[in-house]
Amino acid sequence: MSLKQDEWEKHFEDLEMKTFGKNALIVMRDQSIQLLQKISSEPKAIKGGMWASLQTKEPLFGGLFLLNDQMVFIGGTPKESQLKTFEWNWGNITKFDKLEDTKLGITKFLDMNIGGQKLRISGLKGFVPLSFILILEKIWFDQLSNN
Known part of the structure; x- marks a missing residue:
């Protein structure tokens, strides 16, 4: 394994994108x-x-x-071996909504509007981590204030 690969894997761990030893997550990572x-x-x-x-x-x-200039989704379905990549520049994202479960105190989904299209994102364990939301809001608001 290369040093660069080690750096990327450590960064995934730092982002709390752990693989839990699950082969599917290791391959996805x-x-x-x-x-x-x-x-x-x-x-x-x-x-x-x-x-x-x-x-x-x-x-x-x-x-x-x-990322500072865009949001990227890389994923696929269990039926497909080839992953799809979606990239959205922050300037094209017009709105974020958090759908929260107030009883549990979690955000279950993120809805975002991109050029009139609505996308829904949910987390692996049925919620969106607060640490992710805080980073998302900071980057998005920084981008809005710079435009």
Whole structure:
């Protein structure tokens, strides 16, 4: 394993995107790293991340990553071996809504509007981690204030 691969794997752990020894998550992590290296050569460019489900016609499972200039989802379905990559510049995201479960005190989903299209994202364990939301809000508000 290369030093660079080790850096990326450690960064995934730092982002709390743990694999829990599960082969599917290890494969997803390794494939995501390969695709993220095409976007940025440095792991630290990824400011936030979480295992997520992107609700499309057929739900996609993968990683949602936050960079200073864009948000990236890399994922697929169990039937497909090839991952799909979706990239959204912050300027194209017009709105975020958090759908919260007030009894449990968690955010269950994130809805976002991108150019009139609504996308729903949920976390791996049925909620969106607060640490991810805080990073997302900081980057998005910073982008809004710079425009």
